[in-house]
Amino acid sequence: MQSENSPKKKKSIRYDKWGYLFIAPFFIIFIVFSLIPLGSTVYFSFFQYFRQGLKIIGPNFIGLANFVKLFQADLPQYLGNTLILWIVGFIPQIIISLLLAAWFTNERLHLRGQSFFKTVIYMPNLIMASAFAMLFFTLFSDNGPVNGFLQSAGILSEPFSFLSSVIGTRGLISFMNFLMWFGNTTILLMAAIMGVDPGLYEAAEIDGASFNQMFWRITIPLIRPIMAYVMITSLIGGLQMFDVPQILTNGFGTPDRTSTTMIMYLNNHMYSKNFGMAGAVSTVLFLICAVLCFIVYFIMTRDDDSAKKPRKGGAHK
């Protein structure tokens, strides 16, 4: 029998340590392959460290000299290129994805063959970006099929050099990004829309709302978190755009470096294994990415002011 004074010895089984054990592999791999390299990238960006032939120069500490050289050497131009290439591809992507998502989830419309369409629009995402770019390079080259078709249809008399014109090259890159990602965005938005309580739509219908009103007043505000996610991930991917423009323009960003993205510029420094300058580009890109993502996040998830406005014609307190 228990005495009053001895403390109750509860043998509780603690499962905490198993949790830590299971998440340990991820953290170990993350630290070794992501965090330490990230740290050393930022570290070396303050050094002069490159290779001249077979000789290694550095690492010599030079402080912020790499960053100064960066901003004197057209970094704003490359950032501008990257943002332009991303936006021109993203705007059609989000519009068409929203449209498709709305149509696919609309029970009134009841579109047939949805699984077929969903598979087909997702497929470009599965192709390797470099293979896709090679395909477009051949398709749109001066003696390629597209020029051949345009000439035989009488639209052009001479082949149009898509890859030697600014609009042509940028347009192709944005188009490729759009094709590769709009399927993914559509599926995500569909999932978001299907998560909205159908009771709200029914209530709105009873009140006489049109499809447009229901879409803009109910659907869009309620899928805001997913839209924020789509925007942020697309922004991060867009800022790091590399393989499509690299393969399409053979690394040169022609014409006149108008399609050179930040990472292509970084890659140029790898010719001489210039870890100092490449590290500086990486660090700047990381900071820009972080700032832009914070901005997007706060815009998309701020409290909706309209909810606090008094309802028109409704009961006042």
Next chain:
Amino acid sequence: MAGNSRSVCVSPFHCKSSLGTDDPTKVQEGLSDWTKFDNVAKQASAKGYKMLSGFDDSYRTFSNNVSTPWVTDTTVNVDANIMKWVTQTKDYTTKNYNDKSILWDNKWQADQGPSGKVLGFFYSTWGINFTLLGNSLKTPTKEGGKEEVGNGAYGDYAVCQGPQGYYWGGTWICAAKGTDNVATIKNVMKTLTCDSTIMKKITTVTQDYTNNKSAMEELANSDFKSAFLGGQNHIKLFAAVAPTIDMSKAGAYDQGCNEAFQAAFHDYFNGTVDLAKAKANFEKAIKEKYPDLTAVKWPA
């Protein structure tokens, strides 16, 4: 690391036999210097042919005949001869004497075939069997076509010296420093460069020009014929030109400089940028490639 070269890439001009004469010596008379070359370009254009396929075809003829190496200390010297290439190519592009292709791209490869309207190509010895032969066939070998006269432009090409001699590559055998197989490597190197029987065999089978003077001279003076070149003994031509090649200006920065220069000036030829911007783009690119270089000097 020691190196030994196995084949020499003497580089002549390969032209299609549509110049009105089949005899390579007569053709050479019409192409023996740049003024005559430009003249032929004009005549060819009048008949609907293009003299060259792309912007970079004639580049090496100019870049291999410069008077200073690309880089001295940390300054890049752009030789006046290279600017001659810029002027010639811009001229040819404006007058439509070239097909605006870039070396190795689809259009350049297609221009070598039976439907191409390009007169000739600056090619090296390896170019004959490695690239030109394959591209000249109408039915490629992997689709069952045979390498014989009648299949596309096979047999239509011939070789002449062209306006200037130059080199394009070469095959090198290198030994790694500190290797434990010194004897074997020495054997391999000696056999593949100094054994004239083997070198002669390589040339007869692949039509490549190998680095063995006695074997090549033997073949040059024999009745060796190349079916692809319409019966011409091109080894004789190479053997005559090989001693004139000057490699004294070659340097460690050549590859980066050549590539960056050509790329920077493509935009100029296409009319996207003006000459000053093209020069500035080259300076930008070369400093990225070689961070130790500090200045670029242009000729007056």
